[in-house]
Amino acid sequence: MTSQQLSAFELEIAKLIVLALKLKADPSFIEPEAVLFGDGLGLDSIDALELSLAIAQTYGYQLKSSDPEIKATFSSLRALARAIELHRTK
């Protein structure tokens, strides 16, 4: 629940999500393991597209639906941050 649970990079990604999707939320309060889509933050496929764009522009990582890991990547803030760290080119 608290910001201490977020690593510095997770907080960076949380800020990216909030900015890219114009959410009215405090990034440090996004629960790292909570689901991002559906009932969690309530994001939809248009958000996924917006978010993928922000990730491509900031980190040079192009998301693919055909990637078998894609569902896991988008499952939570923590998983997304881990995937970006692994695939980033900038």
Added chain:
Amino acid sequence: MLDAPLIGSYCPDDVLAWEPDGPRSAREFLSAVIILADGLPDRPSVLNLLTSRYEFLVGFAAAMLRRQVTLLPQSRAPETLRRIAVDQESCYCLTDRGEPVHDIPAVVLPARRGSVRPWNIPRIPLHQHVAIAFTSGSTGEPTPNLKTWDALVSVARATAKRLGVNAAGVKGVVATVPHQHMFGLEASVMLPVQQGLTMHAGRPLFPEDIRAALTESPQRSLLVTTPLHLRACLLAGVRLPPIGMILSATSTLTSALAREAEQRFHAPVHEIFGFAEAGSVASRRTVTDEDWRLLDGVALARNGSHAFIQTPYLPGPVPIPDRIAVTGRATFRVLGRAEDQVNIAGHRASLGDLTRQLLEVEGVHDGVFILPDGKEGSLSRLMALVVAPGKTQEDIQHALRRRLNPVFLPRPLVLLPRLPRNETGKLPREALRQLMERWKDESSHDV
């Protein structure tokens, strides 16, 4: 001409569709359609929820052969599907894994493939009712719009002719839009199969998915998409294979974005104007035309300040949900949305209807949906002001998610002790605007 062929002039071995595991020939398609049609239950209508564009087409065609109507819900929100199920009590559904939806019995596509049937393209009577596109009505109940085979075939042919699909040598179609949406059905299913093109079965979302789908499709395919996907492809810096042409719809494309897309992808960018009640009715090449040109066979009619669409394939005049100005014999300009109408990512709704659905949520005493002033080109989301003592934002969002297409979910949803209603019970626009401004200022520290 009292009927039209199910598909265009394919040779039996021509590739009609591209599935993730490879091509489907026209012969394989027709066999799959006939096998499925034989096994469908004897019911008047079908909710076709199949994810693959190709499998959807197999289901749609098989239903037509059995003279069954395919239902196109405006969203998959559980409450929407439940209402359609109640309304169309004797329907069944086609689902990927055969799970029933809200007690509607489900049918799975048979796995058997192969070219077991002789080559014979069936013909469908033009007057046959083949689909119902639901729109959100003023009462909150989904409103059915009946589509004849004539309407779908006419729009597919008129659109292909307007774009010059054959002259440009386009052989395939890739689409990012859903095939259960009216524009998707017309441009990404009917257009390719009536023109004898290869239809990509996928629905690419990310720029990298669009690149992969175009790579699997014939060179210089038609890309059927939306301004959001186009913008993402441009900004993500993805290198797309050569495209024949681009067709965009669902929300207005700015001429700046269209120009950038034409330059980057070396392809003309066309736009379609349409709405579920009438289908596609006009087009323009966005970089050069401000005015929309009616498709062949479509005419405008006026009655006072209201404009209507008239065509031989629609039963009567259909009101246009936007304010327009007629600028020539077959051209018009869009001035703005009609009062109360919103269009979010290609889905239209009336704020009044959305508000009614909000008020049906348990624990909501008062509430209203509003569209904040958005920046040009960016996606605007709706906002809701809600009075619901003892309830949290999450409670209400959760209840709305069951009822509404997710694109209409309010972002943000603001809980208030009361709404600024005047003595007649109305919500003055100015009071709402002030409330929104104040809310924006108070919450700006959040980000």
